[in-house]
Amino acid sequence: MSKSFVGVKALKDVSFDVRPGEVHALLGENGAGKSTLIKMMSGLYSPDAGTITVDGKDMKFASTRDASAAGIATVYQELLLFPELTVAENVFLGNYPRRPGGWIDWAEVRARTRALLDQLDTFDLDVDAKVLTLSVAQRQRVEITKALSKNARILIMDEPTASLVESDVQRLMAVVRQLRERGVGIVYVSHRMPEIFALADRVTVLRDGGYVATRDIGEVDEAQLVSMMVGRPIDSLFPKADAKIGDTVLEVKNLNHGRHVQDISFSLRRGEILGVAGLVGSGRTELALTLFGMTPATSGEIVLEGRTVAITSPRQARDLGIAYVPEDRGQQGLVKQMAIRKNVSMASIERFSAGIFIKAGAEAQRALDAVKRLSVRCRNIAQPVGELSGGNQQKVVIAKWLETNPKVLILDEPTRGVDVGAKAEIHTIMGELVKQGVAILMISSELPEVLGMSDRVLVISGGRLTGEIDRADATPERVGMAMTAHQSGEAA
Amino acid sequence: QSAAWTGGDDLPTNPLACDATPATVAAKPYDGGSPTNAPDRKGKTLKVVDVPKLVGIGYFNATSKGIADAAKEIGTMDAKTDGPSKANIDDQITLIDNYITSGVDGILFAANDPVAIAPVLKKALAAGINVVGYDANSTPDARQWFVNQAEFNGIAKAMVDSMAKETGEDGAFAIVTSTFTTPNQARWIAEMAAYQAKCHPKMKWLETVEAQEDNILSFNQTNTLLNKYGDELKGVFGMTSVATPAAADAVTQANKCGKVAVVGLATPNAMKPYVAADCVKSVVLWNPVDLGYAAAHVLRAVADGTLAPGATSVKAGKLGDLSVINGSEILLGAPTVFTKDNINNFDF
Amino acid sequence: MSAVVDLPPTRPASGAQRPGFFRRLFADYGQELVVLAAVVALFIVVTMVNPRFISANNLTTIFSGNAYIAVAAIGMAMVIITGHIDVSVGALIGVLATISGTLAVAGYPIWIAWLAPVLVGMAVNACIGGLVAYARIPSIVVTLGALSIMRGGLISVTGGTWITNLPPSFLIAQKSVLGLPVPLVVMVVLTVLAALWMRYSAFGRSLYAIGGNAEAALATGIPVERRTVAVFVIHGAFAGLATILFATQLQVIQSTVPPNLELTVITAAVIGGVSILGGSGTVIGSTLATILFATIGSALIFVNVSAYWLRAVIGLLILATVLADMLRRRGRI
Amino acid sequence: MNWKSLLRHETFLALLLVVVLIVLSFQSDRFFTVSNLLNQGRLMTEIGLIAIAMTFVIATGGIDLSVGSILGLTAILTGVFWQNIGMPLPLAAIAAIAVGTLAGFANGAIITRFNVPPLIATLATLALYRGLAEGISQARSVRGYPDWFYVLGQGEVLGVPTQLWILAAAAIIASIILAYTRWGRTVYAIGSNEVASRFSGLSVEKTKLALYTASGFAAAVAGVIFVSRVSTTRSDMGTGIELDAITAVVLGGTSIFGGRGTIAGTMIGLCLIQALKNGLSLAGVKGDGTIMLIGAVLILAILASNLFERSGTR
């Protein structure tokens, strides 16, 4: 089975093929065109030029339905779920088991979903829960379950592990390997190098919409791959800067909010990066939201620069100098239809205003600076943010919050779905910020990132603090141990 | 007590005598307005617009037909009907305003609100346009003449007397009207209340309900009244040409023909089935075709100068001489009572 | 089709994941239950004031007098679930009633007079749906325009004449089957069928999917455009069925429709729990909400609420229902 | 937000308006006269004021269906405060406007505090406020206002109808706010992505509350102008005006899903509708024909600008 494809614009003359029983990794920087390629293979976009061949036959995919019929299932990068429908229904939508007469067999839908979820070790997901009540990571699992349910011959996964923590990644990789053994061809996109080396048989690298090379995994090492992607070598993915750690900026005492933030206490100092590790649903995001005033604390104390503050709204948090880069940038971070310029100034619009009027010139200047400083790849600052690739969108969100000159910067999964080049850049930016005395609270599901960037690591499990580990003592084992403590408190 | 009628416009009521004694009307000087610098229109062809309360209901179709008939008969009149699609003061005002600008010679109107329409009518007078109302009046000084289909107290007497005859002097009745704010209906109900208190004091007024200009709602409301009061309810008044047939239908479908009387204002066409089935004995209404016909003739006479302030009567084609009352109103005559015998002679 | 992977779970499946029957019922049909509770409460209170309220006659008035609104609201609920809205349904019913009545009076076979509004309703809404789906004009814009066109057109064409002399066999809404009035039977049957269809057919579920996330629906392979046209066409069919009940209730057909009929129908759908944002709700809710309105209207007359304050009370009750639903949702999450 | 596509719709609409004006003035020589055009301004002021506020509301992705009822309630209260309670008329009008504004505030509070979708909330208050107007008025109308009061609705200032000044001022202020201030930016941001706006520290709730309050205020002012124009109060005043206002706003290019729209567009849409109503009437087309044509123009205008936009960006 081969599959070739030639397109233009976002994608220039790219050819790509998948064989049965292989994992073919697709690599490239943000905006390289990986998702675009995938969307054409799955029938969502139609190519301007070029062909798709399955089993030697030329295919014309008018819709994703045609692609499904040809045995292609896809887990998209942007989660495409139906928030008002249940988990089970999301999994089998358009593909229901029927009873005689064509009626949907709901009992069967639930049972099969349960079985699929169990195989992913996802016991805490209620198949009858509406998807809107799930966290991002839980939604990701639903997406994967959905693709698995289709029993496809070609499975395309666009950054499936972006929001999974290490143990989940391991589990997913096991599933992928098993599928490979069954002769399923898998297209796998990820920005996480270790996964690529652990999983892939071949890799194809794209750059700026163009095809760079296809290699067997044995032929290349990480540095080579990175320089193929970025066009230059990268020194270090975790450029830990030596910032002077100053006095305490933020002190949190016995903070509580609902089930997911229970009795949390910690302190954060100027120039420090405090990593937060935890399993999916452990309550890290909830903690951030509580600090940011989105879900105000029900009890406990937040002390900011020696003053006890009650934070009840994001606006107030912002005014106090707390910034939050959310985990779901599409929904929470950006206004996609709006220009880059307007997104950058959004959280600090008062600074670009004279009275109530916006100073458009100053705003544009700052946006230009920010785009340059964070090397956001875009046509111009008037381009709607939604047109940018994931990593570049993330940089815009960070730029937006840097405009507020925060004292405390909370980064929730700051490099989720961000390519190695940009990831290194974001880490460098973090380094610069701590040098300027900003205190950073970094939530990440990527253990190497947590270990590589943090001065200290907080570990949260079941909404409780289960460990506070200094950089020197932070080994994957210690952190992992703390992450699985208090398991009982986590069950939803 | 829910029966008390407190709606309306707080104008004094003037119930007629309980027997057939005609009311003595005190002569009043002309109180209408007059157009400024109206050109001499004597014998010239008039461009006339007729703006009813709303278009799309049987009643105003009939008046509009009368106007068209008269225009054809007169020959020197170009009449056209254009009204709002809902009984809405604002749309009506806008329409009249547009016709003033377009330069008509005469305006015939039936007002959705007597006061709200006044400014725009005064503007018409100021532009030298002849303005005549029918069916629903404006304040007198905003138009020249008003063709009064029947005096409010006359209608009230006819309605209440008919009801008393059918239900007996101690019957209990309810009313289905469009809305409490509709001026004509409000006046009629007020006059009915006064006349009933004076001449049929033992009758029991149970309730008045609104049903918009919506026949299904009228039907439902009548049904609800029938259900609520059971055998106590002896009669239902329909105050509009929409409510009356719907009320009759409700009574028919509830198999209460003969047990519950329906008396009301309605056009004959809509009532024929119920009258034929003996479910409704009598329908009260002036002939709206005649009303439109008379209004058109009055407008012609005003434009020709043959109807001037101080006149006591006016010639209205086949209707003969109509008399002037209340200073600047022209009375169409007594309302017609349609019964099984004559209803098939009318088609509107 | 069996699951592809059969890795052994690392720990045994934790049993009893499903919440209890009542919790699920409350979660799935919360708003419907609120509305139902409101209806029941009204019935109890008003019956205590005046026992005639639950007489067979009054129940007939409440349930079948407004059945046509309920039927129209079924189609509206489907449209709203798909993420659209239709503000032209009132005008459409007026047009269809005129067509149906004209055919009946002109002596065409009765079944043609009944079939015509359904077919014409489907045709008109196919155009509306086409503009929404393929020309990508928001449905509120298309139907706002269609409302004007149909309302004006109706008056232009009929000149406002009423249709009388309808043949008795045409008047189906006045008949009964098995001792039950036809409108009631039609309303219940259509509601149940539509509810089953929305829950157990792939087509019905796809409407929820489109309303919930049109982009994802497209990616799932649902033909979003065709389904959008289809749901408008179905809505047109329901409008046609509603028209039959509407036009045959009385012996005359008024050429004007009840003012604000479209708002009444939309209100019924949304009070019944259909999310105005699309993606959730049921047709059971819209029918219950229609019954609620009818019950309120009747109840206020029975308890002698001053007719002047009637509308204020209705508004207050609607608001109370809406707020009760919101509080319920908060309690749940 | 894409400025180019925005400009395109408004330019297109303005061109359409010009064409309509030219065609209509050939149909009737009484159409394109100063006095007629000014008079049309008088007639469209109430809808215009409401449509301006509605533009903001719709641009945030909301809607306000209760404006007609607020207008009616304010009208009734003006009369009742003045005649039944005996307040001086100016005070009565101000008090009535205050109540109308409060009604708008209540809408906003229901929408923001209880998370009720705007369409549902205002559908409920549409019935409630109209009901209050009916209940308070007890079906009576208040008439006989002093002559000075009519200056507002029937008088002129410098040869231009009084209320047209108000409309013009409102339109200019509103368009500046929407286009150049941070409030305007906030409106667009909320309309495009409410969650992200909240996460960016914008005061989403306060903004929405303010907008619905402003919408109530605009409807209330329109109510007093309406009373002054027609010399009386009735509880059914303003019925159906919400659809007229929404039509103008949507025709003007404001997206019903929020995130885009301009006051200029709304005003052009409003003028287009009014020109059609008036011009067609002068040209001898009846009201029902005009309604049909406005419906068709609405659909076609949006269709045409959709096509424009697509051919432009692809």
Ligand SMILES: Nc1ncnc2c1ncn2[C@@H]1O[C@H](COP(=O)(O)OP(=O)(O)OP(=O)(O)O)[C@@H](O)[C@H]1O
């Ligand atoms: N809807 C769109 N409109 C315009 N440009 C787009 C659109 N979607 C993607 N692009 C552009 O196409 C290019 C390829 O984007 P694509 O999403 O395929 O990148 P990617 O390789 O998947 O990146 P990432 O790793 O961030 O997901 C980018 O430059 C992006 O800006």
Ligand SMILES: Nc1ncnc2c1ncn2[C@@H]1O[C@H](COP(=O)(O)OP(=O)(O)OP(=O)(O)O)[C@@H](O)[C@H]1O
């Ligand atoms: N909108 C929501 N409604 C209900 N429950 C939610 C919602 N969002 C999150 N949760 C629940 O809250 C718990 C904690 O979620 P949270 O997102 O804070 O976890 P996390 O540790 O940040 O995980 P991750 O970031 O990997 O998703 C999860 O169990 C999730 O089910």
Ligand SMILES: [Mg+2]
């Ligand atoms: Mg991608």
Ligand SMILES: [Mg+2]
């Ligand atoms: Mg998280």
